[in-house]
Amino acid sequence: MKLYRCRICGDTYLGSEAPSHCPFCGAHRALIVDTTEFPSGINDVQPTESELADLNASIELERANTRFYLGMALRKENEALSSGYKRLAKVEAEHCGIFCKLAKVAKPADLMEPGETSGDWKTDIEESLGREKRASSLYDEFAARATGERLKEVWEAISAVEADHIELDKVALTLVD
Ligand SMILES: [Fe+2]
Ligand SMILES: [Fe+2]
Structure with missing residues (x-):
């Protein structure tokens, strides 16, 4: 071990x-x-004004997506999907926490409060697909314009994770209907 x-x-x-x-x-x-x-000061970064704006946009995006997935996870009629989106919510909440650490701010107070969804699996999974595509391309942009190496590393890594979520949504779509 x-x-x-x-x-x-x-x-x-x-x-x-x-x-x-x-x-x-x-x-x-x-x-x-x-x-x-894993050096102990790894997250001790000094973001520029524009990096800080991008960190705040990242925090807001992760907050919205965490709450949306928690909302999806509340539904009872398909336990595998509920469980999958609960898992996804936890991953997005983790992302939110990473960006908060880098921006040196507290996590949003309502982070773990389920948000509104359409109430229909297919509609919500399609909405999720759009959210993950937006997140992945936005983080690519943030990574490309970041000057700090650590911030670049984090945005690149999380962009790749959101791209994995696109694949997950595609699998989820085969589990409805
Ligand atoms: Fe995320
Ligand atoms: Fe991790």
């Missing part, structure tokens, strides 16, 4: 090998490192 650490969310993982994705934030295996590769 070995102790690993995710460079993006900082959570630790105990296992015989690094997982393909961080179970907490979804970061890819290349970012799950030996604990010695």
Whole structure:
């Protein structure tokens, strides 16, 4: 057994090998490192004014998506999907927490309050697809214009996670009807 650490969310993982994705934030295996590769001041960044604006936009996006998925997870008629979107909500909440840490602000007070949904699985999953596509391309933009190496690393990593969620939504669509 070995102790690993995710460079993006900082959570630790105990296992015989690094997982393909961080179970907490979804970061890819290349970012799950030996604990010695996680310097203690890793999130001690000094964002520029424009990076701070992009961090705030990221916090708001993750907050909205967390609440939307918690709303989807409340539905009872398809337990596998409810459970899947509850899991997704936790990943998005983790992303929100990462951006809050980098911006040095508290997490939004209503982060874990279920938001409004359409009440229909297919409509909501299609809405989710749009949200994940927006998130992934927005984070690509933020990563491209960031000057801080750490901020660039985080936006790139989370953009890849949101792209994975697009694939997840496509699988979810096959489970409705
Ligand atoms: Fe992580
Ligand atoms: Fe996210």
